[in-house]
Amino acid sequence: MGFLKGLFKKKAPRPSQQPRGILIFENTSEVIRAEGILKSRGYDIKVVGPPAHVRKGCDLAIEIPLVEAMGILHILKENGYPPLDWMPADDGLLKPVDLFHIKDFGGYLMVRAANMKITVHKSSLTIVNISGGGCPDVPYLAAMLVGKKLSEAPRPIELGHTLCGYALQLAYDKIKELCLPS
Amino acid sequence: MLAILGTVPEENFPLLCGKASIREDFLIVNNQKVPIQRGTPALVASAIKILEVLNRQPPFLYLIGDIGRGSGSRQLYSFFTQDIKKREFSTITFHYLMPDADWCNRILLAIDELKKRPFLIADAGFMYAAKMSGNAPLFDLFTPDLGELAFLADEQAPHPFYTRGFLLQEENKVEELIKRAYEHSNASRYLLIKGRSDYVVKEGRILSVISEPMIEALEPIGGTGDTITGIVSALIDSGFDVEKACYIASKINRLAGKLSNPDPSTQISHIIKFLPPAFEQI
Numbered sequence: 001m002g003f004l005k006g007l008f009k010k011k012a013p014r015p016s017q018q019p020r021g022i023l024i025f026e027n028t029s030e031v032i033r034a035e036g037i038l039k040s041r042g043y044d045i046k047v048v049g050p051p052a053h054v055r056k057g058c059d060l061a062i063e064i065p066l067v068e069a070m071g072i073l074h075i076l077k078e079n080g081y082p083p084l085d086w087m088p089a090d091d092g093l094l095k096p097v098d099l100f101h102i103k104d105f106g107g108y109l110m111v112r113a114a115n116m117k118i119t120v121h122k123s124s125l126t127i128v129n130i131s132g133g134g135c136p137d138v139p140y141l142a143a144m145l146v147g148k149k150l151s152e153a154p155r156p157i158e159l160g161h162t163l164c165g166y167a168l169q170l171a172y173d174k175i176k177e178l179c180l181p182s
Numbered sequence: 183m184l185a186i187l188g189t190v191p192e193e194n195f196p197l198l199c200g201k202a203s204i205r206e207d208f209l210i211v212n213n214q215k216v217p218i219q220r221g222t223p224a225l226v227a228s229a230i231k232i233l234e235v236l237n238r239q240p241p242f243l244y245l246i247g248d249i250g251r252g253s254g255s256r257q258l259y260s261f262f263t264q265d266i267k268k269r270e271f272s273t274i275t276f277h278y279l280m281p282d283a284d285w286c287n288r289i290l291l292a293i294d295e296l297k298k299r300p301f302l303i304a305d306a307g308f309m310y311a312a313k314m315s316g317n318a319p320l321f322d323l324f325t326p327d328l329g330e331l332a333f334l335a336d337e338q339a340p341h342p343f344y345t346r347g348f349l350l351q352e353e354n355k356v357e358e359l360i361k362r363a364y365e366h367s368n369a370s371r372y373l374l375i376k377g378r379s380d381y382v383v384k385e386g387r388i389l390s391v392i393s394e395p396m397i398e399a400l401e402p403i404g405g406t407g408d409t410i411t412g413i414v415s416a417l418i419d420s421g422f423d424v425e426k427a428c429y430i431a432s433k434i435n436r437l438a439g440k441l442s443n444p445d446p447s448t449q450i451s452h453i454i455k456f457l458p459p460a461f462e463q464i
Contacts (some may be wrong), residue, residue, distance in 0.1 A: 017283040017315050042253070067281050067341055068252060094344045101350075103401070105370035106305075108446035110402045114350070115329040115342035119446050123246030127294035128447035131220070131404035132329060134306030134342075137250020138279050139221030142404050161250030162280070163343035 012091040021066035023076075024050060024057035031060040034081045041075060043068065055085050067135065071161030072182060097167065100174050113171035116164060118145075120175055125150045135162035145172075149180055184229060184241040184419035185269070185300075186412075188222025188261060190252055190278035195247025195260055197254075202243040206228050207225070207451055211243050218451045221406030222277045226410030230233075231457040232434070233440075242271065248280065255280035255307075261431045263292040272302045273419035275411065276308030281341070283315035288421070290317055301418055305411040315366050321370035323424065325411045328356070328377045335359040351427055356381060357388065372424050374414055376407050381426055382431040382449035391424050392432040400439045405450025410435040415455065434460045 015020040031047060034107045039047045043064065048085040050061040064072050066088055077083050097114040104110075108128065110119040117139070126149055130142040137160045145153045156168040186202075209216040209230075218227045220389035223247065229241050240262045248254030258279065274293075286308070293300065304312050305325045311333055312318050326334060332349040333342040335358075346447055349359065356375065363369040364386035377380040378401070379393040392452050400406050413434050437460035442453045 017195045017287070017312055019283075049302060071251060088340065088344065090338075094340070095204040095346075096336065097345060098342055099347045099350050101291060104403070105399065105402070105446050108402065109417070110446065112329065114345060115327070115333065117402055121447060122426060129404050129449075131326060131406070134278065134281070134308075134310050135250055136189040136248040136252070136255060136280055136307060139189075139219065142220055143191050146404075155358070161252070163341045165344050177297065 010119065019066040020089040021052070021064045021069050022048070022051060022087055022089045023062040023072070024054055024085045025056050025061070025066060028060050030081050030139035031058065031062060034062055035076065036077055036081070037075060037079050038062070038064070038072060043072060047150050051089060054087075065087055067162050069159065069163060070166045074158070074161070099168070100171070102178070109175065111171045111175040111178070114167040115172050116167040118168065118171045118175050120179055121132065122152055127153055127180055130168065133168065135164035137161045137165045138168070141165060141168055150176060183239060183271055184233070184415055185216065185244065185271040186226055186241050186275045186277065187217060187244040187258060187463070188225065188231065188246040189246055189258070189279060190216055190223060191249055192247040193251070193255075195250050197246045197257060199244050199261070199265065200242065201240050202226050202230060207261065210412070211245060216245070216453060218431055220336035220450050222406060222408070224340035224405040224408040224450045224454065225275070225412035225415075226455050227278055228457055229416040231454060232413050232416035232419065232461060234460050235458050236416070237270065238416075238420050241416070242269070244440055246454045247264050250280075251306070255447070256282065259285040259289060263288055266292050266296065268342065270298065271300045273303065273415060275303040275305070275415040277408070277411070278396065279307045281307045281314060283311055286315040286317055288313040296431045303409070303411065303418070305336070308439055310341060312370075316367070318368045318370055323374060323414070323418070324370040325374045325376060325407065328375070331356065331359050331375050333362065334368045336364040337368060338361060347427040360388065361386060372428065374428040374431065376410055382428040382432070384425065390429050392429060392436070395436050395440045397436060397439045398442065399444045399446050399448065402446040403448055403450060406435065406439065406453070409438070409450065409454060409457070430446055430464060433464050437463060
């Protein structure tokens with residue numbers, strides 16, 4: 001008993017350790033509306049001043065749980081109050097992944113973005129597998145997308161809720177660009 | 183006994199807690215049927231298959247529906263912090279759960295009150311939470327893939343989505359990523375790194391690298407990481423030395439993949455059927 005005590009003396013549970021994101025809005029009335037919508041859905045959010053490096057929007061912002069950004073953006077868009085922008089609530093140095101790993105398996109093509117992979121059967125353009133990721137919307141997204149044609153599958157951003165879902169969206173956009181050139 | 187915590191991709195799936203078994207292509211927990219698909223059900227099914235070969239009791243499962251909103255995961259966390267007080271597990275594996283640093287802290291505090299420390303394994307979302315909360319060194323084993331290893335190696339990234347590009351060019355620098363993850367205290371005591379080659383690591387030192395059999399088609403198949411975590415959980419809980427368990431788990435997973443004769447469209451439920459013969463061949 002107490003095997004963690006030495007370590008926990010230095011770090012008792014602190015909710016602030018959860019990575020936070022910032023939503024930037026055009027004006028304060030939108031902030032107030034968005035706050036009400038998100039609180040009514042049970043999200044752990046608060047109204048804050050925007051970080052110093054943010055150069056747009058009004059003088060209020062909403063701090064959100066970063067991992068859940070995708071679901072939050074979807075709800076606000078559905079309710080007519082999408083933010084101007086969103087970002088991690090750090091010093092502005094963190095950027096979303098922008099590198100893709102592409103692997104050709106002959107009859108199949110795989111694209112990886114960050115921790116998410118999507119694979120398509122090249123001749124039928126059917127999504128055959130989704131792998132990687134760790135947030136609980138990943139198995140859900142896999143269940144909804146696998147077996148569907150790339151041209152008919154729902155966009156991950158419409159169904160997902162987390163940053164893993166967002167990474168899958170990036171991989172999905174890239175594989176569409178490669179397989180369905182416009 | 184092995185305990186496994188995770189989720190299924192159904193929003194209204196109730197919280198289940200009890201011993202799990204397999205009937206045809208379904209997991210059975212408290213008379214509820216769960217399809218064996220990628221994610222926690224694949225991990226649980228793999229653990230059951232290995233425990234059956236070893237003639238050991240099935241795992242104890244904490245399972246709830248969560249499609250990414252996080253409410254299911256948090257309900258499960260809350261339940262577990264109370265329920266664990268009346269249980270005795272030798273191994274606990276945390277899997278597809280909403281990464282929540284605060285709940286990770288609370289769960290570790292609940293475990294800290296137990297008479298005997300279980301062996302703690304984290305994969306997927308709970309591994310992210312362990313890193314986010316600064317608690318990675320309190321875990322005994324993480325099972326990251328290469329993208330997740332880059333996330334562990336990036337001391338600034340709060341989630342793999344923000345892993346910096348220079349770390350994602352990782353194909354030829356696994357050793358550097360391992361070193362960096364340990365330097366910043368973002369790794370567990372042991373790592374089983376899943377990839378083209380699998381790496382078994384203890385406190386920053388590579389113990390073994392497993393590359394055979396090499397089945398290229400396994401990489402895109404969703405769930406091959408879940409199965410290896412299920413296998414290693416079952417082996418460790420059955421008393422295998424950790425290094426040996428990681429090595430054998432990697433071999434079983436690769437061999438089952440080979441026996442299943444996969445292509446990139448193969449589904450994980452097909453590969454799981456080959457785990458017992460793969461284990462018996464090793």
